[in-house]
Amino acid sequence: MTIVHPPKPGHALWVYAHPRRDSLNDRLLQAGTKALGQRYEVAVSDLYAEGFDPVLSQRDLGDLAERPGNIAELVGEAYAAGRLPADVREEQAKLAAAELLVLQFPLWWYGPPAILKGWFDRVLTSGFAYGDLDQELGVPRRYGDGGLVGRKALVVVTAGEDERSIGPRGISGDLDSLLFPITHGVLWYVGIEALDLHVVHDADSLGPAEVEREAERLAARVGGVADERPRRFRRLRDGDYAGTRALREDLAPGRTDLGIHLADRD
Amino acid sequence: MTIVHPPKPGHALWVYAHPRRDSLNDRLLQAGTKALGQRYEVAVSDLYAEGFDPVLSQRDLGDLAERPGNIAELVGEAYAAGRLPADVREEQAKLAAAELLVLQFPLWWYGPPAILKGWFDRVLTSGFAYGDLDQELGVPRRYGDGGLVGRKALVVVTAGEDERSIGPRGISGDLDSLLFPITHGVLWYVGIEALDLHVVHDADSLGPAEVEREAERLAARVGGVADERPRRFRRLRDGDYAGTRALREDLAPGRTDLGIHLADRD
Numbered sequence: 001m002t003i004v005h006p007p008k009p010g011h012a013l014w015v016y017a018h019p020r021r022d023s024l025n026d027r028l029l030q031a032g033t034k035a036l037g038q039r040y041e042v043a044v045s046d047l048y049a050e051g052f053d054p055v056l057s058q059r060d061l062g063d064l065a066e067r068p069g070n071i072a073e074l075v076g077e078a079y080a081a082g083r084l085p086a087d088v089r090e091e092q093a094k095l096a097a098a099e100l101l102v103l104q105f106p107l108w109w110y111g112p113p114a115i116l117k118g119w120f121d122r123v124l125t126s127g128f129a130y131g132d133l134d135q136e137l138g139v140p141r142r143y144g145d146g147g148l149v150g151r152k153a154l155v156v157v158t159a160g161e162d163e164r165s166i167g168p169r170g171i172s173g174d175l176d177s178l179l180f181p182i183t184h185g186v187l188w189y190v191g192i193e194a195l196d197l198h199v200v201h202d203a204d205s206l207g208p209a210e211v212e213r214e215a216e217r218l219a220a221r222v223g224g225v226a227d228e229r230p231r232r233f234r235r236l237r238d239g240d241y242a243g244t245r246a247l248r249e250d251l252a253p254g255r256t257d258l259g260i261h262l263a264d265r266d
Numbered sequence: 267m268t269i270v271h272p273p274k275p276g277h278a279l280w281v282y283a284h285p286r287r288d289s290l291n292d293r294l295l296q297a298g299t300k301a302l303g304q305r306y307e308v309a310v311s312d313l314y315a316e317g318f319d320p321v322l323s324q325r326d327l328g329d330l331a332e333r334p335g336n337i338a339e340l341v342g343e344a345y346a347a348g349r350l351p352a353d354v355r356e357e358q359a360k361l362a363a364a365e366l367l368v369l370q371f372p373l374w375w376y377g378p379p380a381i382l383k384g385w386f387d388r389v390l391t392s393g394f395a396y397g398d399l400d401q402e403l404g405v406p407r408r409y410g411d412g413g414l415v416g417r418k419a420l421v422v423v424t425a426g427e428d429e430r431s432i433g434p435r436g437i438s439g440d441l442d443s444l445l446f447p448i449t450h451g452v453l454w455y456v457g458i459e460a461l462d463l464h465v466v467h468d469a470d471s472l473g474p475a476e477v478e479r480e481a482e483r484l485a486a487r488v489g490g491v492a493d494e495r496p497r498r499f500r501r502l503r504d505g506d507y508a509g510t511r512a513l514r515e516d517l518a519p520g521r522t523d524l525g526i527h528l529a530d531r532d
Contacts, residue, residue, distance in 0.1 A: 019337065023337075054384070056379065073470070165512070177446070246437070261439065
């Protein structure tokens with residue numbers, strides 16, 4: 001059984017995680033989905049509006065709940081048996097159909113709101129989003145070769161801070177590093193290539209005209225997204241991690257920053 | 267009104283985020299809290315057992331829900347008015363009392379489970395955990411000077427991967443960087459100094475004897491934790507970020523990795 005799910009051309013999924021109407025994020029959602037709708041058929045997962053439950057729990061395991069073992073493996077079994085909860089199956093179907101994924105959220109504590117973190121925890125199950133050794137590939141279906149290979153993703157994030165404080169040497173850490181657990185740890189792991197981040201800085205202090213300008217900037221970005229080239233991380237199968245799962249010493253020698261995992265930057 | 271909450275000497279809080287009994291994490295919790303109990307009065311927040319709701323939402327705002335504005339600011343107002351939901355107030359009281367905080371969780375998608383991420387989102391409110399300009403300090407109550415200053419934290423994390431794959435040049439990114447959003451973004455921001463991570467590798471494949479060895483290793487670590495020196499990040503008030511919120515050019519020159527924010531490593 002292959003775990004790869006070819007996307008439907010022209011389909012997109014916009015996952016949205018903000019609790020308030022009439023907010024900057026709400027405005028960005030409207031502008032972004034409208035612009036995207038000109039080139040894609042867009043499904044929206046408005047996690048707050050859906051009341052999405054982000055807590056991966058025994059409930060996800062159904063009748064496997066009392067079995068001993070690792071929860072990720074058991075969830076994979078539940079997936080294989082078609083026994084995952086209905087809300088998870090629905091999100092998986094939307095994701096499987098999409099060739100473009102948009103994740104839109106406010107930066108809370110330097111990461112996604114819990115409701116989005118839990119969407120990763122519950123929806124991206126073993127057997128659906130990633131898997132063990134693939135005989136044909138010679139590597140596990142992870143790190144660029146996951147079950148959702150063939151997709152691109154745009155991460156749209158609003159941040160209260162300015163460009164400098166979350167820039168490369170900013171006091172809060174640079175945003176590309178802070179979101180590496182998403183762009184690499186989640187997206188790349190399951191096979192999805194992330195485009196450059198779309199960041200709205202100073203999000204808490206924008207006046208109405210600035211909000212409109214940001215809505216237009218997002219619409220323009222989204223309008224051209226089909227032609228953008230994603231950043232690419234290194235793949236396991238290319239041998240850069242040669243057996244040890246640590247980067248070969250001759251590549252980006254001496255460095256230990258997260259940027260060493262980008263394929264383009266040697 | 268000062269926002270600083272002096273801890274009670276000898277009090278600790280252990281926050282635990284794992285859904286399954288009879289798991290490795292369950293065993294570590296038992297061993298860890300027992301060992302900690304020899305030197306501290308230990309409160310436990312077992313988030314799954316409590317059914318903690320991790321979704322910061324309009325509900326947190328009570329009668330402020332319909333007011334326009336930024337949710338973090340409104341939550342701060344609800345805190346100041348003593349109107350936060352009871353579960354949040356209870357967690358805040360436990361945290362305010364503790365001089366030592368332990369966060370124990372399995373690494374899911376290279377971060378904390380959603381139920382713990384949402385504990386940060388909901389409990390660490392403006393006015394309680396951080397604040398704006400403090401006239402006496404001359405800087406905002408953030409980055410080492412937050413409302414929870416005077417505390418240490420131990421992060422206990424179990425990971426399915428081995429030491430190399432989440433080590434300094436590991437394919438998944440090094441764990442210190444992956445958890446920077448917690449050790450720096452959450453803990454340091456609110457004033458809490460994190461000790462070196464306590465990591466259990468290969469967590470999904472440990473046999474019973476290895477689980478016991480890990481339980482003993484954690485108990486030993488916890489037993490000596492009162493005498494450990496925390497890692498320290500740079501403080502805003504020390505001038506290292508000189509007005510711009512970006513690290514001064516003469517400090518860690520040319521580097522952009524997250525390690526530049528550690529105070530000890532120049």
